[in-house]
Amino acid sequence: MKHLILILACIFSFHTLQAQLLNKEAFSLLNLDYPGLEKVKEAYFDDKFDVAAQELLNYYRQRTGIVNPFLDLNHITISETEQKWADDALEHTFFVHNGYQPSYNYGKDINWQYWPVKDNELRWQLHRHKWFTPMGKAYWLTKDEKYAKEWVYQFTDWIKKNPLQQIDPVLYEVYDVDGVTGMAENVRFAWRPLEASERLRGQINQFTLFLNAKAFTPAFLTDFLVNYFKHARHTMDNYSQQGNHLLFEAEYVLCAGIFFPEFIEAPNWRKSGIDILNREIKKQVYEDGGQYELDLGYHLGCIDTFSAALKMAQENGYGNEFPSSYIETIEKMMLFSMHVYFPDYTYPCFSDARRPAPFSQVRNFQHWLKLFPDNEQLRYFATQGKEGKLPDELCHAAPVTGFFTFRNGWGQDATVMILKAGPKGEWHCQPDNGTFELWFNGKNLFPDSGSYIYGGNEEVWKKRNWFRQTRVHNTLTLDNKNLETTQSVTKLWKELPNAHVLVTENPSYKGLTHRRSVFFVDNSYFVVVDEAFGAATGTVTLHYQLCDGKVDIDKQKSLLRTRYTGNSNVVLRCFGPKDMRMEEEEGWYSIAYQQRTQRPAVAFNVEKSTSEPVRYITIIYPTKNAKKAPRLEARFLTPQFDEKGLEIEVALNGKKEKLGYELE
Numbered sequence: 079m080k081h082l083i084l085i086l087a088c089i090f091s092f093h094t095l096q097a098q099l100l101n102k103e104a105f106s107l108l109n110l111d112y113p114g115l116e117k118v119k120e121a122y123f124d125d126k127f128d129v130a131a132q133e134l135l136n137y138y139r140q141r142t143g144i145v146n147p148f149l150d151l152n153h154i155t156i157s158e159t160e161q162k163w164a165d166d167a168l169e170h171t172f173f174v175h176n177g178y179q180p181s182y183n184y185g186k187d188i189n190w191q192y193w194p195v196k197d198n199e200l201r202w203q204l205h206r207h208k209w210f211t212p213m214g215k216a217y218w219l220t221k222d223e224k225y226a227k228e229w230v231y232q233f234t235d236w237i238k239k240n241p242l243q244q245i246d247p248v249l250y251e252v253y254d255v256d257g258v259t260g261m262a263e264n265v266r267f268a269w270r271p272l273e274a275s276e277r278l279r280g281q282i283n284q285f286t287l288f289l290n291a292k293a294f295t296p297a298f299l300t301d302f303l304v305n306y307f308k309h310a311r312h313t314m315d316n317y318s319q320q321g322n323h324l325l326f327e328a329e330y331v332l333c334a335g336i337f338f339p340e341f342i343e344a345p346n347w348r349k350s351g352i353d354i355l356n357r358e359i360k361k362q363v364y365e366d367g368g369q370y371e372l373d374l375g376y377h378l379g380c381i382d383t384f385s386a387a388l389k390m391a392q393e394n395g396y397g398n399e400f401p402s403s404y405i406e407t408i409e410k411m412m413l414f415s416m417h418v419y420f421p422d423y424t425y426p427c428f429s430d431a432r433r434p435a436p437f438s439q440v441r442n443f444q445h446w447l448k449l450f451p452d453n454e455q456l457r458y459f460a461t462q463g464k465e466g467k468l469p470d471e472l473c474h475a476a477p478v479t480g481f482f483t484f485r486n487g488w489g490q491d492a493t494v495m496i497l498k499a500g501p502k503g504e505w506h507c508q509p510d511n512g513t514f515e516l517w518f519n520g521k522n523l524f525p526d527s528g529s530y531i532y533g534g535n536e537e538v539w540k541k542r543n544w545f546r547q548t549r550v551h552n553t554l555t556l557d558n559k560n561l562e563t564t565q566s567v568t569k570l571w572k573e574l575p576n577a578h579v580l581v582t583e584n585p586s587y588k589g590l591t592h593r594r595s596v597f598f599v600d601n602s603y604f605v606v607v608d609e610a611f612g613a614a615t616g617t618v619t620l621h622y623q624l625c626d627g628k629v630d631i632d633k634q635k636s637l638l639r640t641r642y643t644g645n646s647n648v649v650l651r652c653f654g655p656k657d658m659r660m661e662e663e664e665g666w667y668s669i670a671y672q673q674r675t676q677r678p679a680v681a682f683n684v685e686k687s688t689s690e691p692v693r694y695i696t697i698i699y700p701t702k703n704a705k706k707a708p709r710l711e712a713r714f715l716t717p718q719f720d721e722k723g724l725e726i727e728v729a730l731n732g733k734k735e736k737l738g739y740e741l742e
């Protein structure tokens with residue numbers, strides 16, 4: 079009899095039935111011998127399914143011992159924004175993406191395939207249901223059933239209209255929107271493993287918040303559990319190949335296994351999550367603590383993922399399933415962050431990173447400190463310097479990741495240059511080796527172009543690709559093309575008597591290698607020596623992208639002076655071959671999705687017609703007032719490019735200083 083019921087339940091897949099009918103399949107997915115489910119088991123074996131479902135709901139409403147560390151039920155708060163998402167959702171206006179505001183309305187009869195702008199993210203992220211947990215909070219705080227009723231309605235509506243059907247897993251990773259049609263088109267958005275796993279996590283919170291609502295009926299519980307099971311199974315069967323998606327998926331599968339141990343498969347989910355995280359932390363995090371996307375936003379995301387998984391495990395008694403090396407690596411990632419932050423806790427928008435609000439990252443350090451309460455450096459940043467201890471070194475190299483920091487202090491008035499010259503990196507990484515951001519006296523003078531937008535149709539890709547170009551970074555190009563190879567080699571990182579020096583080399587193009595030597599002189603200004611050598615010919619260009627605002631440009635002198643309001647300005651002067659031409663270029667930077675700001679950008683062009691190397695010296699002189707800055711001059715003392723070393727002379731108002739190094 080029971081088998082027959084199960085078969086019938088499978089045949090009449092529950093999408094074809096009314097949502098509020100009991101979904102008996104739920105019982106076959108649970109370990110009915112799990113402690114506390116005795117009454118459920120008894121009723122189930124007596125074929126009293128309504129009673130079994132009611133007993134199951136009673137069990138969950140009274141369940142103790144399972145901790146959801148991501149919600150503190152005694153201190154639930156809802157921000158104004160979350161309240162708006164919750165209220166808008168009652169009208170089917172769904173918050174999907176910050177880049178598309180105000181949010182779109184998805185219709186009285188919800189159209190889950192509505193796609194007003196052909197940006198993949200808009201379609202994918204709809205299926206993350208970002209407004210569901212805010213609805214749960216609104217319900218928890220007001221006990222107003224309208225939120226619960228609407229959540230149950232949307233939840234079941236989503237299940238009904240987004241059936242899971244198997245498609246080629248490759249399609250989940252396709253970024254070209256025109257390539258997939260038919261049924262697979264919706265499945266690839268609604269059931270991309272990243273979105274499915276996000277729902278796994280979100281639904282833990284929604285379950286916690288709505289569990290006692292009237293609308294959360296025994297029948298709905300059975301729907302919920304069957305749907306939840308399907309999500310965990312689907313995510314595990316279709317894990318992303320690699321990268322941050324895989325990490326999120328593993329974390330959420332782990333959380334699913336710990337939060338719903340009643341599922342027969344729960345121990346496998348937990349093990350699967352832990353195994354992947356253990357494996358990936360070794361692969362994705364370099365020895366120096368940097369993450370292999372070379373994107374500081376993703377770096378943070380990974381810290382979150384690794385530490386959230388650990389927290390979930392620890393608080394539910396599974397902490398010892400993670401080895402100590404895992405925990406040590408998380409700490410290393412946190413210390414890496416500290417060195418690549420500016421004094422207002424923002425960080426460079428290298429690769430696809432977006433700029434966090436100033437000081438918003440303090441709270442990260444506060445979370446991190448909870449995990450590592452003995453770390454005095456984390457304490458310093460968590461308390462904004464009130465307690466704890468600063469790192470011993472100002473200048474810092476993460477040589478494997480290729481992030482180099484020149485720094486003369488930690489306060490707002492500090493000068494900080496963070497330069498990126500590392501390995502190829504993963505999907506989010508841009509071909510920008512040698513580029514940098516420079517903070518001086520409270521302002522970012524050379525913000526990275528950023529990423530602006532992710533993938534989508536042709537028009538969206540065109541916008542994205544503009545910001546990815548090598549030529550819109552502070553580095554050197556051949557014929558304005560993107561770098562063909564992005565594999566920088568660090569030749570030198572050293573404290574000299576009068577400067578801190580970095581020498582990094584990238585085999586940028588076939589026949590053209592770019593060596594960049596950066597001197598942070600007297601802890602106050604920078605001298606950047608660029609040498610392009612190899613047999614290739616073409617136009618060699620050195621690019622610099624400034625902050626938005628007024629600048630004076632003197633092409634005759636290859637000189638630029640900013641006239642920004644406030645006390646943070648810069649003078650930049652470039653010295654190159656006689657035929658070097660200074661030109662203005664199109665400049666934009668983006669620190670948030672779909673937002674961009676126009677800014678001045680300049681290029682120093684040299685025609686390279688022989689195998690003779692092209693050499694530049696740029697002095698970048700940050701100053702409170704550019705008008706009062708000294709006269710800048712520089713020249714090579716090494717008569718021609720020498721692989722073994724370099725010597726130059728710079729002069730500020732005629733006061734000469736020699737800079738140089740020898741390589742071993």
Ligand code: MG
Pocket residue numbers: 427428429508510526527528529545546551
């Ligand atoms: Mg960039």
